[in-house]
Amino acid sequence: MAQVEVVGLAKKFGAVDIIRDLDLRIANGEFVVLVGPSGCGKTTLLRMIAGLEATSAGEIRIGERDVTRLSPRNRDIAMVFQSYALYPHMTAAENMGFSLKLSKVPQAQIDDQVNRAAKMLHINHLLTRKPRELSGGQRQRVAMGRAMVRQPAVYLFDEPLSNLDAQLRTSMRAEIKRMHLEEKQTVIYVTHDQIEAMTLADRIVAMREGRIEQIGAPDDLYNRPATTFVAKFIGSPAMNLLPALVRDGVIAVTGGPSFPLPQAFAHLKGENGREVLLGIRPEAFHLEAGRSDWPSFAITASLIEPCGAEVYVIGDFAGQEVTLRLQPGTAPQRGQTRDFHIDAGAVHLFDARTERSLRNEGDTP
Secondary structure, three states: OOOEEEEEEEEEEOOEEEEEEEEEEEOOOOEEEEEOOOOOOHHHHHHHHHOOOOOOEEEEEEOOEEOOOOOHHHOOEEEEOOOOOOOOOOOHHHHHHHHHHHOOOOHHHHHHHHHHHHHHOOOHHHOOOOHHHOOHHHHHHHHHHHHHHOOOOEEEEEOOOOOOOHHHHHHHHHHHHHHHHHHOOEEEEEEOOHHHHHHHOOEEEEEEOOEEEEEEOHHHHHHOOOEHHHHHHOOOOOOEEEEEEEEOOEEEEOOOOEEEOOHHHHHHOOOEEEEEEEEEOHHHOEOOHHHOOOOOEEEEEEEEEEOOOOEEEEEEEOOEEEEEEEOOOOOOOOOOEEEEEOOHHHEEEEEOOOOEEOOOOOOOO
16 A cells, blocks of 8 residues: 655646646545545546546655656556446456456466455355346446455545445445455545545545645534535535624524524624624434524425435525424424524534635534
8 A cells, every 4th residue: 555645736628727736645545535526626636646647737646656657557556437347258257357467467366366356345256257247236346356456556436336326335335445444555536425425535535626625534524614615515415504694792694583603603703794604404403492502493394305214304494495304203394384493513604705614723513
Protein backbone atom coordinates (compact mmCIF):
# COMPACT_ATOMS: atom_id res chain seq x y z
CA MET A 1 0.00 0.00 0.00
CA ALA A 2 1.05 3.61 -0.44
CA GLN A 3 0.02 7.14 0.29
CA VAL A 4 -1.29 9.29 -2.55
CA GLU A 5 -0.68 13.01 -2.80
CA VAL A 6 -1.81 15.53 -5.39
CA VAL A 7 -0.46 19.08 -5.31
CA GLY A 8 -1.80 22.01 -7.31
CA LEU A 9 -3.63 19.66 -9.66
CA ALA A 10 -5.58 21.24 -12.51
CA LYS A 11 -7.40 20.01 -15.59
CA LYS A 12 -8.82 22.03 -18.46
CA PHE A 13 -10.85 20.94 -21.44
CA GLY A 14 -10.38 23.86 -23.78
CA ALA A 15 -11.27 26.99 -21.81
CA VAL A 16 -13.30 25.06 -19.24
CA ASP A 17 -11.74 24.40 -15.82
CA ILE A 18 -12.68 20.92 -14.63
CA ILE A 19 -10.22 20.65 -11.72
CA ARG A 20 -8.88 23.82 -10.13
CA ASP A 21 -5.63 23.98 -8.14
CA LEU A 22 -6.52 20.95 -6.02
CA ASP A 23 -4.46 19.62 -3.10
CA LEU A 24 -5.22 16.27 -1.47
CA ARG A 25 -3.27 13.80 0.66
CA ILE A 26 -4.46 10.23 1.24
CA ALA A 27 -2.66 8.20 3.90
CA ASN A 28 -1.40 4.63 3.64
CA GLY A 29 -4.30 2.20 3.98
CA GLU A 30 -6.95 4.91 4.01
CA PHE A 31 -10.35 4.51 2.33
CA VAL A 32 -11.24 7.89 0.82
CA VAL A 33 -14.49 8.51 -1.06
CA LEU A 34 -14.88 11.34 -3.56
CA VAL A 35 -18.48 12.55 -3.72
CA GLY A 36 -20.34 15.28 -5.50
CA PRO A 37 -22.93 15.92 -8.19
CA SER A 38 -22.40 15.07 -11.86
CA GLY A 39 -19.81 17.38 -13.41
CA CYS A 40 -18.03 18.25 -10.14
CA GLY A 41 -14.75 16.69 -11.34
CA LYS A 42 -14.55 13.62 -9.12
CA THR A 43 -14.19 11.08 -11.95
CA THR A 44 -11.72 13.32 -13.78
CA LEU A 45 -9.62 13.51 -10.61
CA LEU A 46 -9.67 9.71 -10.29
CA ARG A 47 -8.73 9.26 -13.96
CA MET A 48 -5.79 11.66 -13.57
CA ILE A 49 -4.54 9.68 -10.56
CA ALA A 50 -4.89 6.53 -12.68
CA GLY A 51 -3.04 8.11 -15.61
CA LEU A 52 -6.03 7.88 -17.95
CA GLU A 53 -6.25 11.67 -18.21
CA ALA A 54 -3.29 14.01 -18.61
CA THR A 55 -2.94 16.82 -16.09
CA SER A 56 -2.97 20.48 -17.12
CA ALA A 57 -0.92 21.44 -14.07
CA GLY A 58 0.24 20.02 -10.76
CA GLU A 59 1.86 16.85 -9.46
CA ILE A 60 0.67 13.36 -8.50
CA ARG A 61 2.69 11.20 -6.12
CA ILE A 62 2.07 7.57 -5.20
CA GLY A 63 4.30 6.53 -2.35
CA GLU A 64 7.65 8.21 -2.89
CA ARG A 65 7.31 8.37 -6.69
CA ASP A 66 6.21 11.26 -8.87
CA VAL A 67 3.89 9.46 -11.30
CA THR A 68 2.48 12.53 -13.04
CA ARG A 69 3.97 11.58 -16.41
CA LEU A 70 3.96 7.79 -16.02
CA SER A 71 1.62 5.50 -17.96
CA PRO A 72 -1.17 3.74 -16.03
CA ARG A 73 0.64 0.39 -16.09
CA ASN A 74 3.66 1.90 -14.33
CA ARG A 75 1.73 3.53 -11.46
CA ASP A 76 1.09 0.36 -9.42
CA ILE A 77 -2.67 0.92 -9.34
CA ALA A 78 -5.69 -1.25 -10.11
CA MET A 79 -9.00 0.24 -11.25
CA VAL A 80 -12.55 -1.10 -11.02
CA PHE A 81 -14.92 0.60 -13.46
CA GLN A 82 -18.68 1.12 -13.54
CA SER A 83 -18.79 -1.26 -16.50
CA TYR A 84 -17.31 -4.66 -15.70
CA ALA A 85 -14.99 -4.69 -18.76
CA LEU A 86 -14.53 -8.47 -18.67
CA TYR A 87 -13.25 -10.47 -21.63
CA PRO A 88 -16.31 -12.44 -22.81
CA HIS A 89 -14.31 -15.42 -24.14
CA MET A 90 -12.44 -15.97 -20.85
CA THR A 91 -13.62 -17.67 -17.69
CA ALA A 92 -13.85 -15.74 -14.44
CA ALA A 93 -10.53 -17.21 -13.32
CA GLU A 94 -8.85 -16.29 -16.61
CA ASN A 95 -10.20 -12.74 -16.41
CA MET A 96 -8.94 -12.36 -12.86
CA GLY A 97 -5.47 -13.69 -13.61
CA PHE A 98 -4.96 -12.13 -17.05
CA SER A 99 -2.80 -9.19 -15.94
CA LEU A 100 -0.53 -11.55 -14.01
CA LYS A 101 -0.25 -13.79 -17.05
CA LEU A 102 0.84 -10.80 -19.15
CA SER A 103 3.49 -10.08 -16.52
CA LYS A 104 4.84 -13.66 -16.90
CA VAL A 105 3.92 -14.63 -13.35
CA PRO A 106 4.15 -18.44 -12.89
CA GLN A 107 0.80 -20.17 -13.31
CA ALA A 108 0.92 -21.74 -9.85
CA GLN A 109 1.24 -18.28 -8.29
CA ILE A 110 -1.58 -16.93 -10.48
CA ASP A 111 -3.82 -19.78 -9.36
CA ASP A 112 -3.00 -19.13 -5.70
CA GLN A 113 -3.78 -15.41 -5.94
CA VAL A 114 -6.96 -15.97 -7.98
CA ASN A 115 -8.22 -18.57 -5.52
CA ARG A 116 -7.43 -16.36 -2.55
CA ALA A 117 -9.32 -13.39 -4.04
CA ALA A 118 -12.21 -15.60 -5.14
CA LYS A 119 -12.59 -17.04 -1.64
CA MET A 120 -12.63 -13.56 -0.11
CA LEU A 121 -15.31 -12.45 -2.61
CA HIS A 122 -17.33 -15.70 -2.30
CA ILE A 123 -17.01 -16.53 -6.02
CA ASN A 124 -14.70 -19.56 -5.86
CA HIS A 125 -17.57 -21.71 -7.20
CA LEU A 126 -17.89 -19.43 -10.26
CA LEU A 127 -14.31 -19.49 -11.55
CA THR A 128 -15.03 -21.77 -14.53
CA ARG A 129 -17.95 -19.69 -15.78
CA LYS A 130 -17.77 -17.07 -18.52
CA PRO A 131 -19.21 -13.56 -18.05
CA ARG A 132 -22.44 -14.35 -19.94
CA GLU A 133 -23.15 -17.04 -17.32
CA LEU A 134 -22.84 -14.60 -14.41
CA SER A 135 -25.25 -12.10 -12.88
CA GLY A 136 -24.40 -8.42 -12.63
CA GLY A 137 -23.29 -8.73 -9.04
CA GLN A 138 -21.14 -11.76 -9.83
CA ARG A 139 -19.50 -9.94 -12.75
CA GLN A 140 -18.69 -7.01 -10.49
CA ARG A 141 -17.10 -9.40 -7.98
CA VAL A 142 -14.96 -10.84 -10.77
CA ALA A 143 -13.92 -7.31 -11.75
CA MET A 144 -12.98 -6.63 -8.13
CA GLY A 145 -11.08 -9.90 -7.97
CA ARG A 146 -9.14 -8.96 -11.08
CA ALA A 147 -7.98 -5.82 -9.27
CA MET A 148 -7.20 -7.69 -6.05
CA VAL A 149 -4.94 -10.34 -7.60
CA ARG A 150 -2.61 -7.63 -8.84
CA GLN A 151 -1.95 -6.58 -5.21
CA PRO A 152 -1.51 -2.93 -6.22
CA ALA A 153 -0.37 -0.07 -4.04
CA VAL A 154 -3.67 1.75 -4.64
CA TYR A 155 -7.19 0.63 -5.60
CA LEU A 156 -9.30 3.04 -7.66
CA PHE A 157 -13.07 2.52 -7.87
CA ASP A 158 -15.17 4.52 -10.36
CA GLU A 159 -18.85 4.19 -9.35
CA PRO A 160 -18.59 0.38 -9.37
CA LEU A 161 -22.08 -0.27 -7.96
CA SER A 162 -24.21 2.13 -9.98
CA ASN A 163 -25.39 -0.57 -12.41
CA LEU A 164 -26.64 -2.88 -9.64
CA ASP A 165 -30.05 -3.03 -8.00
CA ALA A 166 -30.55 -1.79 -4.45
CA GLN A 167 -30.16 -5.18 -2.75
CA LEU A 168 -26.98 -6.00 -4.67
CA ARG A 169 -25.52 -2.57 -3.94
CA THR A 170 -25.99 -3.20 -0.23
CA SER A 171 -24.29 -6.61 -0.34
CA MET A 172 -21.46 -5.35 -2.56
CA ARG A 173 -20.82 -2.41 -0.21
CA ALA A 174 -20.29 -4.97 2.52
CA GLU A 175 -17.88 -6.95 0.32
CA ILE A 176 -15.84 -3.84 -0.49
CA LYS A 177 -15.73 -2.81 3.17
CA ARG A 178 -14.69 -6.32 4.19
CA MET A 179 -11.98 -6.36 1.52
CA HIS A 180 -10.54 -3.11 2.84
CA LEU A 181 -10.62 -4.25 6.46
CA GLU A 182 -8.77 -7.45 5.57
CA GLU A 183 -6.34 -6.07 2.99
CA LYS A 184 -5.69 -2.62 4.52
CA GLN A 185 -4.97 -1.23 1.07
CA THR A 186 -5.24 2.41 0.02
CA VAL A 187 -8.59 2.95 -1.71
CA ILE A 188 -9.92 5.94 -3.64
CA TYR A 189 -13.60 5.49 -4.44
CA VAL A 190 -15.82 7.72 -6.59
CA THR A 191 -19.58 7.83 -6.15
CA HIS A 192 -22.50 10.24 -6.37
CA ASP A 193 -24.34 8.12 -3.78
CA GLN A 194 -23.91 9.68 -0.34
CA ILE A 195 -25.08 6.47 1.38
CA GLU A 196 -22.09 4.63 -0.16
CA ALA A 197 -19.84 7.46 0.94
CA MET A 198 -21.12 7.44 4.52
CA THR A 199 -20.91 3.66 4.95
CA LEU A 200 -17.56 3.02 3.25
CA ALA A 201 -15.28 5.99 3.88
CA ASP A 202 -12.64 6.68 6.48
CA ARG A 203 -12.77 10.20 5.05
CA ILE A 204 -15.10 11.83 2.54
CA VAL A 205 -13.95 14.44 0.03
CA ALA A 206 -16.98 16.51 -1.02
CA MET A 207 -16.34 18.18 -4.37
CA ARG A 208 -18.09 21.04 -6.14
CA GLU A 209 -17.19 22.60 -9.49
CA GLY A 210 -13.66 21.19 -9.53
CA ARG A 211 -12.79 22.18 -5.97
CA ILE A 212 -12.86 20.47 -2.59
CA GLU A 213 -15.72 21.81 -0.49
CA GLN A 214 -14.93 19.84 2.69
CA ILE A 215 -12.82 16.87 3.80
CA GLY A 216 -13.53 14.85 6.91
CA ALA A 217 -14.89 11.73 8.52
CA PRO A 218 -18.50 10.88 7.57
CA ASP A 219 -19.67 12.05 10.99
CA ASP A 220 -17.92 15.42 10.51
CA LEU A 221 -19.61 16.12 7.19
CA TYR A 222 -23.00 15.03 8.48
CA ASN A 223 -22.96 16.77 11.87
CA ARG A 224 -20.63 19.68 11.11
CA PRO A 225 -21.12 20.61 7.44
CA ALA A 226 -18.86 23.49 6.48
CA THR A 227 -21.21 24.86 3.81
CA THR A 228 -24.83 24.65 2.71
CA PHE A 229 -23.68 22.57 -0.27
CA VAL A 230 -22.33 19.85 2.03
CA ALA A 231 -25.35 20.16 4.33
CA LYS A 232 -27.70 19.47 1.41
CA PHE A 233 -25.59 16.83 -0.34
CA ILE A 234 -24.73 14.67 2.67
CA GLY A 235 -27.87 13.25 4.24
CA SER A 236 -31.08 11.93 2.76
CA PRO A 237 -33.52 13.63 2.84
CA ALA A 238 -31.43 16.79 2.65
CA MET A 239 -31.12 19.30 5.48
CA ASN A 240 -33.91 21.90 5.65
CA LEU A 241 -32.59 25.45 5.14
CA LEU A 242 -34.83 28.32 6.24
CA PRO A 243 -34.06 32.02 5.63
CA ALA A 244 -33.73 33.96 8.88
CA LEU A 245 -32.16 37.00 10.57
CA VAL A 246 -29.95 37.19 13.66
CA ARG A 247 -30.92 40.17 15.79
CA ASP A 248 -30.91 41.00 19.49
CA GLY A 249 -29.63 37.54 20.42
CA VAL A 250 -32.33 35.58 18.62
CA ILE A 251 -32.87 33.83 15.29
CA ALA A 252 -35.94 35.30 13.58
CA VAL A 253 -37.22 32.97 10.85
CA THR A 254 -38.53 34.90 7.86
CA GLY A 255 -42.33 34.98 8.19
CA GLY A 256 -42.15 32.81 11.31
CA PRO A 257 -41.25 32.75 15.00
CA SER A 258 -38.02 33.68 16.76
CA PHE A 259 -35.72 31.35 18.72
CA PRO A 260 -32.86 31.97 21.16
CA LEU A 261 -29.38 31.58 19.73
CA PRO A 262 -27.93 28.15 20.62
CA GLN A 263 -24.69 28.09 22.61
CA ALA A 264 -22.68 27.08 19.53
CA PHE A 265 -23.61 30.44 17.97
CA ALA A 266 -23.39 32.63 21.08
CA HIS A 267 -20.65 34.66 19.38
CA LEU A 268 -23.35 36.09 17.08
CA LYS A 269 -25.26 37.79 19.92
CA GLY A 270 -23.85 41.16 18.93
CA GLU A 271 -25.15 40.82 15.37
CA ASN A 272 -28.20 42.84 14.38
CA GLY A 273 -29.88 42.03 11.08
CA ARG A 274 -27.42 39.48 9.73
CA GLU A 275 -29.02 37.28 7.09
CA VAL A 276 -28.56 33.59 7.79
CA LEU A 277 -29.90 30.18 6.80
CA LEU A 278 -31.26 28.05 9.64
CA GLY A 279 -30.39 24.39 9.03
CA ILE A 280 -32.41 21.55 10.56
CA ARG A 281 -32.00 17.86 9.70
CA PRO A 282 -35.31 16.04 8.96
CA GLU A 283 -34.80 13.65 11.90
CA ALA A 284 -34.30 16.54 14.37
CA PHE A 285 -38.05 17.21 14.57
CA HIS A 286 -39.98 15.47 17.37
CA LEU A 287 -43.26 15.77 19.26
CA GLU A 288 -41.87 15.69 22.82
CA ALA A 289 -42.14 19.23 24.17
CA GLY A 290 -40.24 18.37 27.36
CA ARG A 291 -37.07 17.53 25.41
CA SER A 292 -36.70 20.95 23.80
CA ASP A 293 -35.74 24.36 25.14
CA TRP A 294 -36.98 26.03 21.96
CA PRO A 295 -40.50 27.15 21.04
CA SER A 296 -42.45 24.78 18.81
CA PHE A 297 -42.73 24.73 15.02
CA ALA A 298 -46.34 24.64 13.74
CA ILE A 299 -46.10 22.50 10.60
CA THR A 300 -48.94 21.60 8.25
CA ALA A 301 -48.46 18.26 6.50
CA SER A 302 -48.93 18.37 2.72
CA LEU A 303 -47.51 14.98 1.73
CA ILE A 304 -46.92 11.73 3.62
CA GLU A 305 -44.37 9.18 2.35
CA PRO A 306 -44.41 5.86 4.26
CA CYS A 307 -41.03 4.09 3.99
CA GLY A 308 -41.50 1.10 6.26
CA ALA A 309 -39.28 1.76 9.27
CA GLU A 310 -39.79 5.52 8.97
CA VAL A 311 -42.17 8.08 7.49
CA TYR A 312 -41.22 11.20 5.54
CA VAL A 313 -43.55 14.17 6.00
CA ILE A 314 -43.35 17.14 3.65
CA GLY A 315 -45.00 20.13 5.23
CA ASP A 316 -45.35 23.88 5.35
CA PHE A 317 -43.65 25.98 8.00
CA ALA A 318 -43.98 29.78 7.74
CA GLY A 319 -44.48 29.51 3.99
CA GLN A 320 -41.39 27.31 3.54
CA GLU A 321 -41.40 23.64 2.56
CA VAL A 322 -39.72 21.39 5.12
CA THR A 323 -39.12 17.64 5.29
CA LEU A 324 -39.43 15.63 8.52
CA ARG A 325 -38.34 12.05 9.19
CA LEU A 326 -40.60 10.46 11.80
CA GLN A 327 -41.35 7.07 13.33
CA PRO A 328 -44.42 5.24 12.01
CA GLY A 329 -47.51 6.10 14.02
CA THR A 330 -46.30 9.60 14.90
CA ALA A 331 -46.90 11.34 11.58
CA PRO A 332 -49.81 13.80 11.21
CA GLN A 333 -52.52 13.25 8.63
CA ARG A 334 -52.30 15.10 5.33
CA GLY A 335 -53.58 18.65 5.88
CA GLN A 336 -53.20 18.41 9.66
CA THR A 337 -51.17 21.00 11.59
CA ARG A 338 -49.06 19.77 14.52
CA ASP A 339 -46.56 21.43 16.85
CA PHE A 340 -43.06 19.97 16.44
CA HIS A 341 -39.98 20.63 18.53
CA ILE A 342 -36.25 20.51 17.93
CA ASP A 343 -33.31 20.58 20.31
CA ALA A 344 -31.11 23.68 20.17
CA GLY A 345 -28.06 21.43 19.77
CA ALA A 346 -29.43 20.13 16.46
CA VAL A 347 -29.42 23.60 14.87
CA HIS A 348 -27.05 24.73 12.12
CA LEU A 349 -26.55 28.32 10.99
CA PHE A 350 -24.96 29.42 7.72
CA ASP A 351 -24.17 32.88 6.41
CA ALA A 352 -26.74 33.61 3.70
CA ARG A 353 -24.18 35.34 1.47
CA THR A 354 -21.13 33.04 1.73
CA GLU A 355 -23.16 29.87 2.54
CA ARG A 356 -20.48 28.91 5.07
CA SER A 357 -21.17 27.58 8.55
CA LEU A 358 -21.22 30.09 11.40
CA ARG A 359 -20.57 27.47 14.10
CA ASN A 360 -17.74 28.20 16.53
CA GLU A 361 -14.72 25.98 15.87
CA GLY A 362 -14.61 23.22 18.46
CA ASP A 363 -18.34 23.30 19.18
CA THR A 364 -20.23 20.09 18.57
CA PRO A 365 -23.88 19.80 17.58
